[in-house]
Amino acid sequence: MPLRMWMLDLAREQAPTLDHLYHYAAFSLDAGYDTLGLYLEHRFAYAAAPWAQGNGCVTPGMVRRLQSEFPSLRIVPFINLLGHMEGFLNSEGGSTMRETPFRGMQACPSSPRAVEFCRRLLVETMDAFASDLVHIGGDETWELGACPVCSERSGGRSSIYGYHFGPLARAVVDAGKTPAVWGDMFLEHPDALQQLPSETVVFDWQYFGGLRDSAPRLMQHGHKIVGCPTLHVYDAAWMHVTESEANVREVSRDVAELGLEGVCLTTWESALFGAYDTVLPAVRGARAIMDDPSGAPGLLASYGAEEGWADLMSNGLAGFGGDFGFDGHRSRLKCRLLLYGNPFLAWKHHRAELTGAAGTKVLDLCAAALAETKDEGCRGVTVFVRTAVEFVQMAEIAYGHYAAGSPELAIKALSPARQAFDGLETVAKRTHERTGGSLADIERCRVAKEHVERVIRRISHYGRGELGYLPAFDVITHPRFVPHDQACWWGVNKWGDE
Numbered sequence: 001m002p003l004r005m006w007m008l009d010l011a012r013e014q015a016p017t018l019d020h021l022y023h024y025a026a027f028s029l030d031a032g033y034d035t036l037g038l039y040l041e042h043r044f045a046y047a048a049a050p051w052a053q054g055n056g057c058v059t060p061g062m063v064r065r066l067q068s069e070f071p072s073l074r075i076v077p078f079i080n081l082l083g084h085m086e087g088f089l090n091s092e093g094g095s096t097m098r099e100t101p102f103r104g105m106q107a108c109p110s111s112p113r114a115v116e117f118c119r120r121l122l123v124e125t126m127d128a129f130a131s132d133l134v135h136i137g138g139d140e141t142w143e144l145g146a147c148p149v150c151s152e153r154s155g156g157r158s159s160i161y162g163y164h165f166g167p168l169a170r171a172v173v174d175a176g177k178t179p180a181v182w183g184d185m186f187l188e189h190p191d192a193l194q195q196l197p198s199e200t201v202v203f204d205w206q207y208f209g210g211l212r213d214s215a216p217r218l219m220q221h222g223h224k225i226v227g228c229p230t231l232h233v234y235d236a237a238w239m240h241v242t243e244s245e246a247n248v249r250e251v252s253r254d255v256a257e258l259g260l261e262g263v264c265l266t267t268w269e270s271a272l273f274g275a276y277d278t279v280l281p282a283v284r285g286a287r288a289i290m291d292d293p294s295g296a297p298g299l300l301a302s303y304g305a306e307e308g309w310a311d312l313m314s315n316g317l318a319g320f321g322g323d324f325g326f327d328g329h330r331s332r333l334k335c336r337l338l339l340y341g342n343p344f345l346a347w348k349h350h351r352a353e354l355t356g357a358a359g360t361k362v363l364d365l366c367a368a369a370l371a372e373t374k375d376e377g378c379r380g381v382t383v384f385v386r387t388a389v390e391f392v393q394m395a396e397i398a399y400g401h402y403a404a405g406s407p408e409l410a411i412k413a414l415s416p417a418r419q420a421f422d423g424l425e426t427v428a429k430r431t432h433e434r435t436g437g438s439l440a441d442i443e444r445c446r447v448a449k450e451h452v453e454r455v456i457r458r459i460s461h462y463g464r465g466e467l468g469y470l471p472a473f474d475v476i477t478h479p480r481f482v483p484h485d486q487a488c489w490w491g492v493n494k495w496g497d498e
């Protein structure tokens with residue numbers, strides 16, 4: 001029987017209780033999966049990193065209880081031992097292991113401390129997880145060779161990469177288990193494959209096509225391959241269901257035709273108002289497609305009573321194009337509304353597509369979607385999109401009054417935004433309680449509301465030209481606005497901002 005697996009991304013701020021994990025495990029078996037992957041990064045309570053144990057992270061004790069409760073489900077740890085260590089690197093205790101100062105996501109493979117740290121994470125992972133398969137990561141290590149020490153190493157990036165992961169994979173083999181790695185960096189540095197023990201399984205993730213080009217290249221040294229499609233959540237306001245389905249079908253078909261080990265469906269990034277319970281029906285639908293890529297029903301059908309909602313929030317929204325369209329880019333609207341502490345970025349970049357008649361169409365679609373569902377998770381997703389559009393529209397009206405010299409009317413237009421972010425905070429709290437969702441999303445709503453209040457104060461102080469000039473609206477709404485810094489030197493000196 002080929003591998004049938006899905007991977008839950010806990011690293012992106014998920015904070016599951018043991019009950020939530022029980023729910024995910026029971027769901028996995030019920031949906032027909034033999035294997036559940038838990039993608040962890042820094043969200044596992046490692047004794048080697050007591051300084052990185054954020055609230056709500058998964059503990060070894062939780063994993064042991066989960067395994068004893070679900071003995072028929074293989075629970076595979078996905079850790080990351082070079083790239084995507086940003087949760088460790090941005091905690092005090094891990095910051096000296098960075099490959100690139102200030103903005104890095106990768107540890108330095110020339111740092112003895114980082115190498116020993118990776119080894120300890122691996123040992124602790126294998127101690128807690130009974131699984132014979134241990135995924136040690138390795139994707140997206142774009143910073144290879146960046147630091148002064150690494151740049152001097154002979155053999156270049158490929159050699160640095162192979163010499164880092166070879167010993168880690170061998171340690172898994174020595175423990176009597178099977179190592180797994182992501183394939184992307186080995187496609188870029190094929191020589192590094194020779195450093196991996198032959199037992200290593202390569203997870204070939206291809207989210208925009210099949211495996212026909214990549215898998216044969218990754219098999220050159222005899223390694224087994226698992227094909228990985230994804231549910232396009234990270235690059236959507238909610239999910240691109242049609243493109244996700246096409247990806248699952250194509251990868252599943254290629255896995256069968258190329259005789260590969262099996263399929264692992266990845267589901268990334270449910271922070272920024274994703275909600276895992278709204279994704280699970282698609283995970284269930286994908287399982288049937290893995291076995292019958294041509295004949296199995298589509299993912300929308302797996303939504304049952306919520307099918308109309310799912311169609312509107314995926315295909316309906318995508319029909320508006322712009323940021324709602326499918327382009328593989330992380331959702332700009334989600335990020336700009338909440339990720340940077342400045343929701344006015346959403347206004348600045350999306351005012352053309354979200355105000356006027358275009359914005360009305362999106363709000364009408366949200367109203368129709370809300371009428372289609374009583375499910376709390378689905379409703380929360382839609383309320384988030386609706387609020388994003390409403391905020392952009394409030395800001396546009398405020399901008400018009402501000403530029404026309406009516407600060408009082410601008411403030412009046414912005415005032416309801418505070419309640420809007422209160423409403424989103426409630427959604428985020430409920431998503432956290434219901435699914436073990438992001439704690440940061442709750443705080444992001446508070447930050448957004450506080451910033452709106454700050455902007456309202458600024459407009460009341462400086463909106464009548466009290467400074468002798470009227471700051472541009474995107475300046476007075478910027479978190480770094482300083483009165484009398486008319487030229488915005490905080491923006492000119494970008495080097496000073498690191």
Ligand SMILES: [Zn+2]
Pocket residue numbers: 099107108109110111145146147148149150151
């Ligand atoms: Zn380095």
